[in-house]
Amino acid sequence: MRKPAEVWWWAALGAGAGLVGGLAWVGVNIWPLLLILALVGVLKWSGAMGQLASRTRIGAPVAPARGAVPRVRFDDVGGHEHAKQELVEALDFLKRPEAAERLGVRPLKGILFTGPPGTGKTLLAKAAANYSDAAFLSASGSEFVEMYAGVGAQRVRQLFHEARTAARQAGRGAAVVFIDEVEVMAGRRGQHTSHLEYDQTLNQLLVELDGLTPHDDVRVLVMAASNRADLLDPALTRPGRLDRQVRVDLPDRMARRQILALHAANKPLAGDVDLDALAHDTFGFSGAHLESLCNEAAILALRDGAPALSRQHFHEAVDKVLMGERMDRVVRSAERRRVAVHEGGHALAAELVRPGSVSQVTIAPRGRALGYVRQSPDDDPLLETVSELEGQIVVCLAGSEAEVLQLGERSTGAANDFEQAWAIARRMVLAGLTELGVVDEQALTKDQMFGAVQGIVRRARARVRALLEENRRELARLADTLVAEETVDGPTLRRWLATEAAG
Numbered sequence: 009m010r011k012p013a014e015v016w017w018w019a020a021l022g023a024g025a026g027l028v029g030g031l032a033w034v035g036v037n038i039w040p041l042l043l044i045l046a047l048v049g050v051l052k053w054s055g056a057m058g059q060l061a062s063r064t065r066i067g068a069p070v071a072p073a074r075g076a077v078p079r080v081r082f083d084d085v086g087g088h089e090h091a092k093q094e095l096v097e098a099l100d101f102l103k104r105p106e107a108a109e110r111l112g113v114r115p116l117k118g119i120l121f122t123g124p125p126g127t128g129k130t131l132l133a134k135a136a137a138n139y140s141d142a143a144f145l146s147a148s149g150s151e152f153v154e155m156y157a158g159v160g161a162q163r164v165r166q167l168f169h170e171a172r173t174a175a176r177q178a179g180r181g182a183a184v185v186f187i188d189e190v191e192v193m194a195g196r197r198g199q200h201t202s203h204l205e206y207d208q209t210l211n212q213l214l215v216e217l218d219g220l221t222p223h224d225d226v227r228v229l230v231m232a233a234s235n236r237a238d239l240l241d242p243a244l245t246r247p248g249r250l251d252r253q254v255r256v257d258l259p260d261r262m263a264r265r266q267i268l269a270l271h272a273a274n275k276p277l278a279g280d281v282d283l284d285a286l287a288h289d290t291f292g293f294s295g296a297h298l299e300s301l302c303n304e305a306a307i308l309a310l311r312d313g314a315p316a317l318s319r320q321h322f323h324e325a326v327d328k329v330l331m332g333e334r335m336d337r338v339v340r341s342a343e344r345r346r347v348a349v350h351e352g353g354h355a356l357a358a359e360l361v362r363p364g365s366v367s368q369v370t371i372a373p374r375g376r377a378l379g380y381v382r383q384s385p386d387d388d389p390l391l392e393t394v395s396e397l398e399g400q401i402v403v404c405l406a407g408s409e410a411e412v413l414q415l416g417e418r419s420t421g422a423a424n425d426f427e428q429a430w431a432i433a434r435r436m437v438l439a440g441l442t443e444l445g446v447v448d449e450q451a452l453t454k455d456q457m458f459g460a461v462q463g464i465v466r467r468a469r470a471r472v473r474a475l476l477e478e479n480r481r482e483l484a485r486l487a488d489t490l491v492a493e494e495t496v497d498g499p500t501l502r503r504w505l506a507t508e509a510a511g
Contacts, residue, residue: 077180078134078144085131086270086295087263091254095119095136098252102140102182102227115222116251118230120190122237123256126296129233132256133186136231142182143175149192152209160193160209168216168228175226182227190232191239210241217249258294261287267295271302276316286322289367291384293329301325323368330382332375339373346411347371348490349483350421351379353410353476354403356483358383359501360475361399366502369486370495378421379490384498394441397432401468402475404429409472410483433464482508 082092101108101115108115119136121129130146137144147167152160171183187193197207220228232250234240244250259267264287272283290298304325309317328334339347348371355369358381371379389396408422437460440446444460476483482504489496 077141077178078138080131080134081138082135084270085128085135086267087259088128088132088256091121091132091256092135094252094254095132096139099136099140099229101222102142102229105222105227109222115227116229117217117220117248118232118250118252120237120240120245120250120253121231121233121256122253123235124258124294125235126294127256127258128295129256130186130188131295132254133184133231133233136229137184137186140182140184140229141180142184142229143171143178143180144184144186145171145174146186146188149187149189149194152193161212164209164212164216171228172224172226181225182229185228185230187230187232189234190244191234191236194232194241194244195239196241197243210244214243214249258292259298261291264290264293264298267298268302271299272317275302275306278314278316278318280319281317281322282319286326289323289326289382289384297329301329304328326382327368327370327372327374331377331380335373335375339378343378344371345487345491346415346419347379347421348487349410349414350407350419351381352483352486352490353406353408353413354381354425355496355501356410356479356486357406357472357475358403359498359505360479361402362396364498364502366498368495368497369490369501371490372494394436397436397441398464398468398471401429401432401465402472404432405465405469406472406476409469410476413473413476413480414483414487429465429468430461433461433468436464437461479508 082095085092098116098119101113105115121132123129133146134144145167152163167185171185175181175183194210194213197210217230220230230250237245237253245253265283268283268286268290272281290301293301301322302325305317305321308321308324312321314321351369351371355366359366362383362385365383365385367382367384369379369381373379404425407425408418411418411422434457436442437444437447437452437457438449442460442464444452444456485504486496486501
């Protein structure tokens, strides 16, 4: 049924068309009238589009999750025990406001999750809403930024209004507002000279945070996530706004074991699958990587028609997640030999510098790599010493030095290795781990930096050359085996080295 205003509009439009037609019939110039009618139509259409935008776009960030309490619990998030504990403390004021007020606790208004991508920041926010039985509304920082001034600020107001409305409609006294990629809308002010839309959006968010009180009928907690906390405006992270920062880092081995168990719970596993060993082999994986690993293993099992996921499926999935799909690239025999020597040099140096670290060496082409060495250290290091960093540089340079030793010259395959070696050496200089002592990057000249880095790389090259010369026979054997069998695992390589040492 049409509204009365719409009926009058269409009636006026019909009357106007009839009048214009009658005037044209009697010979009157109707072009000025047509121009006026066209202008009125454009204005009417623009107003209709603005109303449509206000109904559909401003509320778009929160519409999919209106008032819904997520089903994700803290038990469904593997690892991150410290982060969970911090969240529970912050959420107690939502569950027990009377106890917090009795003790004089100032309730937290906001929590900022920081850390690499894929580590579970969004999952923790959903679990927090589930724990506190709060309405959960989510949005992305990019949804608040537009080219038109004032639109972002209006969307921020709409978001908090929707949060309170959703909580009241659901009969809940609390709401959690989650903003992902908050650095997009809350970057440092004054950096956007074209217009002040970014600053207005951030200012409105700060106003909403300052307006939160524990005596509201709906207690609102703001959660935000960012991979680049260094880009955020300091006003957002000061005490009284996003009070608590929770670091969500890459999982350690125990956390990886828990995450693997969660993602493998709905999958049939063969008897040879060892999740502890798999957690050891997935050093550096995030939670998203581990989920993808289990999914890829299931896809491989489906492709093979296997009734359960085997150890081989998981090992193949690790390579696929790390390097991509295996390529059907035809490699010439001379290049295959060179790749085997190159990767054999990496693997041999890694095992000699850090025993037990090599998990697998292969010359199977994946993605843009013709071969690679997968390393899995025994422990997840928090700090790195000078000897450990120098050992990493030795491993980076071992591929090209092995080519020189076995084949007489280097190739372009070592370009990425050289970049990594140079970056590690540069990090050592800036960390004060060289003869230059404690330095400031801005105070160093280019010649000083170049000389210090070049000295580290030169000493590492001499060291790796001596290691490979001493183990020339093992290097040749490893390269021959890679050419014939394509892949050698870490235990096999360690048995060879132990046999040669005993002989």
